[in-house]
Amino acid sequence: MSEPKPPTPTPAGDTYKGWVFKWTNYIKGYQRRWFVLSNGLLSYYRTQAEMGHTCRGTINLATASIAVDDACNFVISNGGTQTYHLKASCEVERQRWITALELAKAKAARMQAESDDSGDDFSLSCPPAPHGQNAAAAASQNSEVQSTLRTLASKVEDLSTCNDLISKHGSALQRSLSELDSLRLTGEAGDKIRQVTERATLFRITSNAMINACRDFLALSQAHSKRWQKALQAERDQRIRLEETLEQLAKQHNNLERAFRGNSQSNTTLDSKGSAGPGKGEASDDDDDNEFFDAMEEAPEFITVPADPQFHKRSSSNVSGFNSEMGSDDQSLNEEPLSANQDSPSLDLVPVKKRRSRIPDKPNYSLNLWSIMKNCIGKELSKIPMPVNFNEPISMLQRLSEDLEYHELLDKGAKSGSALEQLCYVAAFSISSYSTTVHRTGKPFNPLLGETYELDRGRESGYRSLCEQVSHHPPAAAHHVISSRGWTLRQEITVASKFRGKYISIMPLGTIHAIFEKGDNHYTWKKVTTTVHNIIVGKLWIDQSGEIDVVNHTTGDRCHLKFAPYSYFSRDVARKVTGLVTDKDGKAHYVLSGTWDEKMEFSRVMQSSRGSSSSGGAAGENGAEARQKTVYQTLKAREIWHKNPLPERAETMYFFTELALTLNEAEEGVAPTDSRQRPDQRLMEAGRWDEANAEKQRLEEKQRSVRREREREAASLRTSSQSEEGTAVEEDIFTDPALKSVPHDNHKALWFDRCDDPITGEPVHIYNGGYWEAKDTGTWEGCGDIF
Structure with missing residues (x-):
């Protein structure tokens, strides 16, 4: 065949x-x-x-x-x-x-x-593009149906014409064959004529069957087309009704929030902090999973009660259940104030640079966030094209540097004589970084690949910080801080985010490392999830939720922190954080409590016991055991950290802190790739948002062009490598040991080297040195032209 x-x-x-x-x-x-x-x-x-x-x-x-x-x-x-x-x-x-x-x-x-x-x-x-209007989409779909029906009708007409021609010529052919057959030809010629006659007859029958099938198909299509159009119209109308209903529900929801807030403030029997929305009188949009329950707060993992006064007078070595490391009558956390230049006396003669305390006020541009975000549900936030109207005039690298707002906690931890005390300071530091986000609903600029940011506070605070955007897909930033006061901080953060329609979830991925010279203690922890609520309607507000484990890999000590999500129905304080510091054997030494937006306190654990079963009738032995909580007897709580007040009129300056106001201040001697050099960011800070949007598009297109060029070079490199080896190589360029440090977008960071972290085993970028030396000499030959 x-x-x-x-x-x-x-x-x-x-x-x-x-x-x-x-x-x-x-x-x-x-x-x-x-x-x-x-x-x-x-x-x-x-x-x-x-x-x-x-x-x-x-x-x-x-x-x-x-x-x-x-x-x-x-x-x-x-x-x-x-x-x-x-x-x-x-x-x-x-x-x-x-x-x-x-x-x-x-x-x-x-x-x-x-x-x-x-x-x-x-x-x-x-x-058509997914962001088209409903009416345009419906018209296009109706046009498609009509066009298809017209095409089918035209095809059947063509087939009918062909059928008539086939019938006409087929009849003539059969007559000619009949005339030949009447000649009574014998032998091979007669057999051939009869064979041709049979084939012509079969061909005509088949053609007629095909035409009839096409006519039946057209009839069915015309009969069902009206049904299809009605179904399409019904679906479109239902979608419009659902969108209108959703918007009405959101407005009603916002009105109920205001009414609830007003009632809570006038009711003196309620807790003034736990009943006024998401803290400090703001409206809230509760999480989907928690909206329809009567008791929203989770039961605490443990209970703290004041210790007996005898514990304040006795030595811990003479009382059973005391912590062996702790003093008898003091929390023993060092509260000695730190001199600004205690570790660098030679710098006292050099005057500290005066930093700015204001930036231009934020212009009053109105733009509907929902009009942009409604077609982006389920997408990665970093892939949604956003105008600068929703940004704040700093980059993500500068936001990472804001983690150092309360670096004094690490300074105190470096001076501590106890690893457990030091762990308390590190835990408080991990919480303090969220206090700057409470009012900050603006989105930072996505850094360009190769962009850097330095924060040199050696004279004022004893530390130097460097960030570099080391990957674009996925977006990742490496951060390294070295302090003359005995500690080093490093992290590589990749942000995963999803728009869920009613809120945005931001999940930072990556591990933060804090290393102290004293005791050679090495701590690691990860960040919790940040949620931005009221995307559809209402005032935007931010919540933090999740758990953090701060681990000392040198001693095995651990601090477990829990960020409670906000709930309307909780009787507890909003934005609450609780923590428990335990040693390698699981024995509790400190309890931490407070809020991530105001302050944290610590209490030393003097004794612990299993609490009695909670009320609720006979639930069985296993059920009662499950409801028992550990009761910790603690000394009086003392403050370990509190939030610094915001500058005057901070609401007109994106709610920036005193440190954030200085981050984008122009400074001489920085690298040409520094975030301060970004033209779109500088234009936005100056209030020239239209020019900033145009400049932002130019920079993004320039970055895409550079990326395409790298991809072409990588493809050429693979082709030449295959030619030299004489065989087709299926692996990508990362299998080449010489190129193993190149991330997924074929870009090699300038100031950081890619390797496997010796503590966590994760692939990370670690500072390779040379930046501050290059700054001292003013040689930036290795920096690319990204702006």
């Missing part, structure tokens, strides 16, 4: 598709692409799998010209803006495409002349 031939090209309306070589550029030459001809449109994709989501280009054949170059090449152009130079695999295949294109062009031109409906050129291969 002979091999079946490819389908014959058909006129416009029927889909004709296949592989064709397309000219791309002088470097890559002709590349194999998947072309689809449908409804008068010629579209192409890199692969067949892209047909569902990414169309690389489309030409309307109604206004296009088709030219033949040679045996296999042909050119399609729509008048200069788009030209496709194509090459088929053989001359026969080229002719099939030319025939299909010419027929499609003729029919598309005729349909365009006959129809006034602008939706006739709707392409099944390239759907």
Whole structure:
């Protein structure tokens, strides 16, 4: 049996598709692409799998010209803006495409002349953009149905004409064959004539059957088309009603919040802190999983009670259950004030630079966040194109540097003589970084690949900080801080975020390391989830929720912190954080409590016991045991950290802290890749937002161009490597030991080296040195031109 031939090209309306070589550029030459001809449109994709989501280009054949170059090449152009130079695999295949294109062009031109409906050129291969209006989408879908019905009717008319011709010529052929048969030819000639007669009869019967099937199909399509249109209209109306209902519910929800807040403030029997919304009188939008329960707060993992006064007088060595490390009558955490330059006396002669205390006021630009975000539900936040109107005039690298707002906690930890005391300071430091976010609903600028930021506070505070954007996909920033007061901080943070319709969840990924020279203690912890509520309507507010384990890898000590999510129905204080410091054996030494936006306190544990079962009747032995809580007898709580007050009129300056106001201050001697040099960020800070938006688009397009160039270089490197080895290499460039430090986007960081963390085993970027030396000498040859 002979091999079946490819389908014959058909006129416009029927889909004709296949592989064709397309000219791309002088470097890559002709590349194999998947072309689809449908409804008068010629579209192409890199692969067949892209047909569902990414169309690389489309030409309307109604206004296009088709030219033949040679045996296999042909050119399609729509008048200069788009030209496709194509090459088929053989001359026969080229002719099939030319025939299909010419027929499609003729029919598309005729349909365009006959129809006034602008939706006739709707392409099944390239759907409209998802952010189109509902009315436009509905009109396009209706046009598609009408166009399909018209095409089917036209096809059946063509088939009917062909049927009449087949019947006419078939009858004439049969008459001629009958005349030949009447000649009573014998032998081989007579057999041949009878065979031809039989085949002609079968051909006519088959043609009639095909025509009848097409007519039946058209009748069914016309009968069901009205039903399809009604169903489509009903779905569209229902979607519009749901959107309107959602917006009304959100407004009602916001009104109920205000009413609840007013009632809570006037009711003297309620806790003034725990009943006024998400702290300090703000409205809240509770989490979806917690909206319909009567008692929202989770039961505490432990209970603290004041210790007996005898514990304040006795030595811990004489009382059973005391902590062996603790003093008898003091919390023993060092509260000695730190001199600004205690470790660098030689710097006292140099005056400290006066930092700015104000930035230009935020302009009053009104922009509806929901109008941009409603079509981005479920997407990664970093991939949503956002204007600077929703930003604050600092980058993510500068936001990371804001973690050092309360660096004094690490300074005190470095002076501590006890590893457990030091752990308390580190835990308080991990909490303090969230206090700057309570009013900060603006989005920081996404750093460009290779962008850096230095925070040199050696004279004022004894530390130097450096951040670099080491990866763009996924976005990741490496951060390294060295302090002359005996500690080092490093982290690499990748932010994963999702827009959920009613709120945005931001999940920082990566580990933070704090290393102290004294005792060689090495601590690690991770950040909790940040949630931005009231995206649809109402005042935006931020909540932190999750758990943190601060671990001392040197001693095995641990501090478990729990950030309680906000709840309307909780009787507890909003934004509450609780923590328990235990040694390697699990014995409790300190209890931490407070809020992440105001202050934290610590209490030393003197004794612990299992509490009695909570009330609730006979629940069985196992149930009662499950409800028992550990009771810790503690000394009087003392404050370990409190939030610094915001500057005057902070609400007009993006609610920046005193440190945040200085982060984008122009400074001489910084690297050309420093965030202070970003033109869009500087324009936004100055209040020139329209210019900032244009500059932001320019920088993003420049970054995309550089990325494409790196990809081409990587592809060329792989090709040359394969040529030298003489075999096809399936692995990517990361398998090459010489290129192992290159991240996923083929970019090698300048000031950080990629390696496996010796503590966690995670792939991280660690500072390789050289930045501050380069700053001292003013040599920045290795820095790229990213701005």
